[in-house]
Amino acid sequence: MDISTAQHALKQYFGYDRFRPMQEDIIQNVLAKQDTVVLMPTGGGKSICYQIPGIISQGVAIVISPLIALMKDQVENLKANGVPAAYLNSTLSYTEMREVEEDLIHERLKLLYISPEKLLTSQFLDFLSRVYISFIAIDEAHCISQWGHDFRQEYTKLISLRQRFPDVSFIALTATADKATRNDIAKQLGMTDPRMFISSFDRPNLSLRVEAGQKRIEKILHFLAERPNQSGIIYCLSRKNTESLATKLRNAGHNALYYHAGMPANERARVQEGFIKDDIPIICATIAFGMGIDKPNVRWVIHYNLPKNMEGYYQEIGRAGRDGLPSDTLLFYTFADVMQLRDMVGESGQSQLQLSKLERIQQYSETRTCRRRILLSYFGESLEKDCGNCDVCRNPPELFDGTVIAQKAMSAVIRAKREMNKSLSAGMLIDILRGSRRIDLIRQGFDQIKTYGAGHDISYDHWQLYLQQMLNLGLIEIAYEHHNTFRVTKAGENVLMGKFPVNFAKLSQFKETPSSKAPTKKVTAKEQLRQDLFETLRVLRKKIADKDSIPPYVVFSDATLKDMTEKMPISVHDMIKVSGVGETKLRKYGNEFIGAIVHYIISKSKEGFKIKGSSLLLTYELYQKGLSIHEIAQERKLRDESILNHLASLYEMGYNIDIFQYVDGEQLEAVAEAIRNVGANQGVKAIFDYFNGELPYRCIYFGMAHFNRTVGV
The missing domain is CATH 3.40.50.300 (P-loop containing nucleotide triphosphate hydrolases)
Known part of the structure; x- marks a missing residue:
């Protein structure tokens, strides 16, 4: 299937002009019926990766979700966008379940959200065998893995779906999964040579x-x-x-x-x-x-x-x-929180793993390097430079060149692995660097590697802080699946080879927390206008949502409202260009929001603000009061021709203007014929010359507006 079909569906149902990074490649892979694993951060657009293929593919896409609230939310959103979708879970009555099953049998649904418990009953699986399934999507897929932070027993039974539907492809999606979890997801689902899509975890906003x-x-x-x-x-x-x-x-x-x-x-x-x-x-x-x-x-x-x-x-x-x-x-x-959590995780399963993970969040909290x-x-992701949007970046610490220190530590890790086939924990690594005479260290021969004692001049505590910064900079990582030992990353190898320097924060700064107050920005008059309009639209959105008993963001998201404040659409033609306004929502809500924007622009214009489109709207307000062209021109201190031009533009945008007060049908057809001969983009003067100046500009204005409105140029 051509990707242009997917792009058309994206605009038609969701109101977006283009896919986000990686979405298009994932969708193509799903449409090609290949097994797919998607790691994409929360808010990165995971849902679109299976919703669009589900909408445009033959049959119904089965979406497995462990969360009833999420199913309800997703289905509400899809229905609001004009997509036939439903969910099956324990909240539905018997009658409601039968209605959904009827819709499935008669191919009236494109996406079905379902809990694993409901899906994996033999009765429902038998029922599904009568339905054409386009693909199966597993949301929150980290739940299937023992390495996942939210492991769920019922998810482990999903492999039976592969045996039951061997020809149906899978797409597994998660926002949080390390390497071990990603590989385990594919294994637990019995995926065949899955393609892994690992999006950036960065949420710069x-x-x-x-x-x-x-x-x-x-x-x-x-x-x-x-x-x-x-x-x-x-x-x-x-x-x-x-x-x-x-x-x-x-x-x-x-x-x-x-x-x-x-x-x-x-x-x-x-x-x-x-x-x-x-x-x-x-x-x-x-x-x-x-x-x-x-x-x-x-x-x-x-x-x-x-x-x-x-x-x-x-x-x-x-x-x-x-x-x-x-x-x-x-x-x-x-x-105190650290101590309380250590007690809690120490009593849980996989206590050593959980304690190691607790140490990482503790290190994150104590760091004086860019938190992102x-x-x-x-x-497993590296940033080339500091983010500029965290408290440490806003109050940067004093740095020094720590390249040699980092190289000593990484060299010890690599030599221990290469020469002795041993992986090092933090304590053992520091003892080797400091030249410790521990019996077990000497017995295993670590005193024979070249980096033994290379960091004897650095205290144990300071080595801990340097290793913490190396972890934070992505030079080394902890292999939790291998007894929490260190391994050197690709970025670390580049530093080891002298390709890049390493800067460490001076350790004296670890004793105090930097100020995190962000600098205050002065709000301009233009920004204040947008903020005020946003609040106006937010109130309207809430009113509509309450009337329809739906969440406000199902009407329009904040991002869509913000785009409205930027573009200030005053016509249907303009509103469809707003990000997040699809065809269904344009029909449902477009006119109400356009009306609110128009009213806002007119009121602010009267206060002396210069806003794009305001002159047209002020003319329209007077036109609605029944004033003549000349009266409007006098009121607005403009020429009659300018007012005619305004009314023609308003008519073209879809406003209710009785143009037959100013032009007859024969003249409209004559202008249309002239446009076809001269060209639609040649302008008013070219049409005027076509008639040798014998047709008034008034007729040309309205003739061109009528042609553009009806023909859609």
Whole structure:
């Protein structure tokens, strides 16, 4: 199938002109019926990778999701965009399930979302064998792997689908999976030579910030005061903290509620619904909250406590800014949190693995190097330069050339592996570099490698901090599947070969937390206009959403509203050019939003603001009052010809202008004939000359407008 079909569907159903990086290649692979593994960050556009192929392929795409909230959310969005989709899970009645099955049998659906528990019953699998399946998509695919941070037992049974439907291709999608997890996903699903698509984990729209945990409430209140009317989540480690924090915020005048697994199911559902519908902007929650909520306009995420690992942290901050707009993250860090988490993970399964992962998030919190580089290096990705959008980059530390120190450490790792076939943990590596006389070290012969004692002049504690910076810079990585030992990355090999220098932060700076206050920007008059219009459109969106009983972002996302404030469309022709406005939503909501924009432009124009299109709209307002061409011209202190030109332009844009007051049908046809002979792009003067000046400009204006409106040039 030609990719242009996919591009047309993208614009028709979702209102986007082009695919994001990698989406097009993934879609082509799915359409070619090849097994596919997709690793793409939250907000990176994973859903489009299977929704578009599902829409344009023959049959129905089966989408397996572990989260009821996510299924409901995705299906609501698809239906709002005009896509026939449904879900099957435990929330449906018997009658509703039968209706979905009838739609499947009669090929009325393009995508079916289903839980693994429902899918894997022998009765439903027998039913599915009567349906033409285009492909099977497994969302949140890290759940299938023992290495995944959210392992689920029921997912391990999905391999039976390969045996049941051997000719159906699979696409597995996840936002958080390291190398071990990615490979395990393909293995657990019995994939045949799958193509792996690993997108950048970078979310440049998210600012990263860590602060000391002292005076948290005071800092949070200051944070919220700078972000009125914004939705956000505050993650807490304990249920008790969620309740007490929500109470304190409400006492300070903020509309905040709490959410945790100990609440009654109906109460949790009420809070979640309130958040999704923008009725409750702030939720204080345990990590149970947010799974499966595809709310794109979460503008910030705060971690009241340190998360257990980088995967969880990345997933949780990923709930902010899914629409691509600038969003903020703030993590509070205290050593008390570290101690509490060490006790918790020490009692869990795979305790050594979980403790190692806890150490990485601790290192992230304590670092004085670019936080985004650390975050990305954890997932095997390197940034060429510092991000400029984290607290460390905004307050950079003093650096020194640490190339030789890094080379000594990496050389020891490589020599131990090459000469002795041994992988080194942090403690053993430091002891080798410092020339330790430990019995087990000498017995194994580590004192014979060339780098033994090469770093004897550096203290043990300082070596720990240097190795931490090397991890953060992506020069080395921890192989969790090999007893948490070090291995040198490609970037590290380049440093070892002298291709690139390494800069370390001076260790004296690790004693204090840098100031993380972002510089304040002065808002221009133009930016203020856009902010005011955004708020106007946001209120209209909420009103429409409440009337239709849907979340506001299902009407339009914040990103789409922002594009409206940039483009200020005053016609249907302009509105379809707004990113995120597809054909179905244009029909449903286009006129209401155009009306709000027109009203806003007119009101601001009367206050003296110069806004594109305002002159046309001021003319139209007077025209609607019944004034003649000459009266409008006098009122606006313009020439009659200018007013005629305005009305012709408004008519062409779809406004209700009675052009037959100014031109008759015979003249319209004459102008149309002239355009066909002279050319549509030759302009008014060329048409005037075609008639040797015998046809008035008035007729030409309206004739050209009528031709463009009806023929669609």
